[in-house]
Amino acid sequence: MRILLYIVIMAIGALVGYKELASQKIFNKMSTIQYACLLFLLFIMGVKIGINKDVLMSVHKLGFTAVIISVFSIVFSVLGVKFVSRFIKAKKKVV
Amino acid sequence: MTIHILSSIIFGIIFGYFWPSEVLVQNINGLIDFGLxxxxxxxxxxxxxxxxxxxxxxSYGIRIFLVPIAIVLGTLFGSIMSSFFLKLSIFESAAVGAGLGWYSLSAIELSKHSAELGTIAFLANVSREVIALIMIPIIANRIGHMETIAAAAATSMDVSLPIITRSTKGSISIVAFFSGVILSILVPILVPLIISFN
Known part of the structure; x- marks a missing residue:
């Protein structure tokens, strides 16, 4: 259901952008508003982590394990996509 | 950009820890949804x-599926590798990795196995999200645009998507959203499945 909501919201945004329903001036301002919203959202996400004291208390005990798993996961998935992106881009050049 | 992202999150954690106001705590999920x-x-x-x-x-065609497939395989391989340095079994650490950044779901699923593994899943997937948010602009500059989607995994359809859009060009944000949707569908299947082998 959540995915559907996201798609609808982005589709409305895409329509506004595609039909240029706002002036260039507003579009330029949007980028600044977007960035401010993004930083605010990240701040709130930080607050959500900070409120969770039980989890924060176990960071010193389990944090190392958690970071090792996440770093390994990120490194190998980046390598995986780096590998397959060649095939995706290769097709693009032909077209 | 990276420094802004990092300081916003750290500032938020400090704020939430020292001043958890009742109003904020009660409305935080609504606030996150609205911002998103x-x-x-x-x-x-x-x-x-x-x-x-x-x-x-x-022009991508069916090959677009290669992105989420590579992310799942890379993540599982990486988290299995990490189990050799940790006190976790292969399946435990693979199940934690299979959260793909979706920390709320993977933590709930794995806390059924043990409270400790649930906490590890929460921390590992929160840190995947935070590291991804910080690294996306750097990965886009140094490695490539498509690779930013890999770091973000399941979060590339929501939280990380605005940063991916800002850091990359053209159609990458659509691929990111698509990959994020596929991965978010897989998380509730993969996590319980992998831990059931343990």
């Missing part, structure tokens, strides 16, 4: 203004 929807609208606007995006997507 607003940002997704802006991502939509960016996509709509980029007129040749449809052609880009058509």
């Amino acid at each position: 929807c607003l940002l997704l609208f802006f991502v939509g606007v960016d996509i709509g203004r980029n007129k040749n995006i449809i052609d880009d997507i058509k």
Whole structure:
């Protein structure tokens, strides 16, 4: 259901952008508003982590394990996509 | 950009830890949802203004599925490798990795196995999200645009999407959203499945 909501919201945004329903001036301002919203959202996400004291208390005990798993996961998935992106881009050049 | 992202999160954690006001605690999920929807609208606007995006997507074709497949395989391989340095079994650490950044779901699923593994899943997937948010602009500059989607995994359809859109060009944000959707569908299947082998 959540995915559907996201798609609808982005589709409305895409329509506004595609039909240029706002002036260039507003579009330029949007980028600044977007960035401010993004930083605010990240701040709130930080607050959500900070409120969770039980989890924060176990960071010193389990944090190392958690970071090792996440770093390994990120490194190998980046390598995986780096590998397959060649095939995706290769097709693009032909077209 | 990276320094802004990092300081916003750290400032938020400190704020939440020392001043957890009742009003904020009660409304925090609604606030996150509202912010997310607003940002997704802006991502939509960016996509709509980029007129040749449809052609880009058509040229990827079925190969677009290679992105989420590579992310799942890379993540599982990475988390299995990490189990050799940790006190976790292969399946335990693979199940934690299979959260793909979706920390709320993976933590709930794995806390059924043990409270400790649930906490590890929460921390590992939160740190995947935070590291991804910080690294996306750097990965886009140094490694490649498509690779930013890999770091973000399941979060590339929501939280990380605005940063991916800002750091990359053209059709990458559509691929990111698509990959994020596929991965978010897989998380509730993969996590319980993998831990059941343990």
